[in-house]
Amino acid sequence: MGAAQACQLPAGVRLESERLALSYRTIPARIAVGEHFALELAVCPKPGAAAPEHVKLDAHMPEHRHGMNYRPNLVPVTPQAAGRYRSEGWLFHMPGRWEFVFELGGERLADSVRIE
Amino acid sequence: MLALAAGVAAAPPVAGTLEFTGPEVRAILRHGPWPLPWTPDPSNRASGAPQAIELGERLFFEPRLSASGKVLCATCHAPFRGWQDSRARAFGLVEVERNTPSLLNVRYQRWFGWDGAGDSLWAQSIRPILDPREMGGSQRQAAALVRGDAELACRFEKVFGAPLPADDEAVVVGVGKALAAFQESLVTGRTPFDDFRDALVRSDFSSMKNYPSAAQRGLRIFIGKGNCSVCHFGPNFSNGEFHDTGVPFFAAGGVDPGRHGGIRRLRSNRFNLMGTYNDDQTGSSAVKSKHVSLEHRNFGEFKVPSLRNVALTAPYMHNGSLATLADVVRHYSELSPDRLHSEGEVLLLKPLRLSVQESADLVAFLESVTEREGALSPRRPATPCKP
Numbered sequence: 001m002g003a004a005q006a007c008q009l010p011a012g013v014r015l016e017s018e019r020l021a022l023s024y025r026t027i028p029a030r031i032a033v034g035e036h037f038a039l040e041l042a043v044c045p046k047p048g049a050a051a052p053e054h055v056k057l058d059a060h061m062p063e064h065r066h067g068m069n070y071r072p073n074l075v076p077v078t079p080q081a082a083g084r085y086r087s088e089g090w091l092f093h094m095p096g097r098w099e100f101v102f103e104l105g106g107e108r109l110a111d112s113v114r115i116e
Numbered sequence: 117m118l119a120l121a122a123g124v125a126a127a128p129p130v131a132g133t134l135e136f137t138g139p140e141v142r143a144i145l146r147h148g149p150w151p152l153p154w155t156p157d158p159s160n161r162a163s164g165a166p167q168a169i170e171l172g173e174r175l176f177f178e179p180r181l182s183a184s185g186k187v188l189c190a191t192c193h194a195p196f197r198g199w200q201d202s203r204a205r206a207f208g209l210v211e212v213e214r215n216t217p218s219l220l221n222v223r224y225q226r227w228f229g230w231d232g233a234g235d236s237l238w239a240q241s242i243r244p245i246l247d248p249r250e251m252g253g254s255q256r257q258a259a260a261l262v263r264g265d266a267e268l269a270c271r272f273e274k275v276f277g278a279p280l281p282a283d284d285e286a287v288v289v290g291v292g293k294a295l296a297a298f299q300e301s302l303v304t305g306r307t308p309f310d311d312f313r314d315a316l317v318r319s320d321f322s323s324m325k326n327y328p329s330a331a332q333r334g335l336r337i338f339i340g341k342g343n344c345s346v347c348h349f350g351p352n353f354s355n356g357e358f359h360d361t362g363v364p365f366f367a368a369g370g371v372d373p374g375r376h377g378g379i380r381r382l383r384s385n386r387f388n389l390m391g392t393y394n395d396d397q398t399g400s401s402a403v404k405s406k407h408v409s410l411e412h413r414n415f416g417e418f419k420v421p422s423l424r425n426v427a428l429t430a431p432y433m434h435n436g437s438l439a440t441l442a443d444v445v446r447h448y449s450e451l452s453p454d455r456l457h458s459e460g461e462v463l464l465l466k467p468l469r470l471s472v473q474e475s476a477d478l479v480a481f482l483e484s485v486t487e488r489e490g491a492l493s494p495r496r497p498a499t500p501c502k503p
Contacts, residue, residue: 034355036403064463071409089407093357094346
């Protein structure tokens with residue numbers, strides 16, 4: 001069984017690099033300004049690639065050049081579910097464009113969302 | 117329901133109203149509806165309970181909580197002054213560095229105090245009682261007061277459904293929770309802006325015309341070139357967070373660290389939501405306190421105040437340095453970017469360079485988010501408590 005078959009990405013926003021694919025979703029799905037939310041993340045290495053040694057998440061507003069006022073945690077869902085994480089403590093305090101940033105080993109993936 | 121149904125529908129031209137674009141309508145709608153639905157504070161089991169509100173009201177006007185026996189919560193948070201004191205800087209037992217914030221709509225805040233050192237309204241209510249410069253009381257004094265006053269003791273036991281605790285600290289926490297329950301009841305009514313906003317939702321053009329033209333023009337500045345609504349966001353006109361707005365943070369004897377000091381005090385406060393007195397068994401109310409990040413840029417940041425009833429709560433800013441709404445508008449119009457110490461703030465806060473007419477229009481808008489009838493009057497329970 002190859003790595004790609006063993007590692008299934010759940011439904012969510014999908015992002016890919018040469019070596020990795022990830023999916024994420026926020027809980028609740030709709031992010032509201034000033035409301036805390038959580039994030040679920042799944043990371044799969046592509047065939048022949050290794051899983052990232054470390055995973056780091058953050059978000060910022062590129063146009064404003066500031067980040068959040070909160071530092072979310074990142075916890076593996078279970079030891080058995082490799083590459084699955086849950087993150088608590090997110091809050092976007094302004095309307096506008098925010099960018100999620102996923103640092104996966106040496107790779108960086110980003111996704112923009114507009115919050116009203 | 118034209119505007120809501122279409123989501124971003126522009127307001128068509130009508131005599132007496134500005135022609136707001138779709139994005140402008142969307143931005144206006146974010147500031148309502150008002151009032152917001154009631155939700156209890158999960159960290160406070162007394163939240164919303166009528167008996168707790170009555171007890172809290174008595175304690176709010178109780179001078180025996182202070183060391184001198186002369187200072188009460190209402191000394192600074194005077195009901196007839198929009199629940200603040202109209203002074204530049206608060207004066208309890210002595211004068212302090214900061215302006216007294218209004219308590220109107222305080223229940224909708226995420227953090228409490230100009231620096232957000234309080235993560236619950238009940239913890240924030242304990243702070244001035246014990247602060248040597250404000251009321252100068254002690255846990256022992258407050259607990260003795262409640263135990264020794266039959267009326268207070270009876271009400272306390274009714275609210276919390278148990279005999280008075282032997283532990284002074286537990287009594288003080290109960291005092292804080294009752295005070296919070298009372299302050300949660302201080303919610304402002306509807307304003308001319310709310311009527312306009314809801315008329316916009318209904319496409320009720322004849323009602324929209326009742327909103328003064330100057331306020332409409334000021335509203336356009338507020339959500340547009342003024343960039344005000346980025347921070348003064350939502351129905352309560354505050355995003356609940358902290359910013360450096362170029363107001364000097366030098367204070368007598370040093371500097372006011374603002375949010376930086378607030379986060380440090382939050383973390384060392386035994387009454388914070390991560391402690392044992394939080395009644396929320398789910399832990400969700402403590403998420404903000406667990407995850408708030410202490411950054412160097414927090415130095416000199418202060419909380420974004422609500423603008424509801426703002427015309428009743430002069431003077432303004434964390435140190436009360438601006439006497440009128442016109443002064444506040446002038447501050448943002450002539451702001452010097454050199455005074456801002458974070459790159460993000462420099463990008464957000466540019467001097468608005470408003471004309472005389474634009475400044476007057478923005479003031480007219482701010483006055484329109486003030487209710488016509490004034491704040492709620494305190495309700496004094498008349499019937500004695502029966503054990």
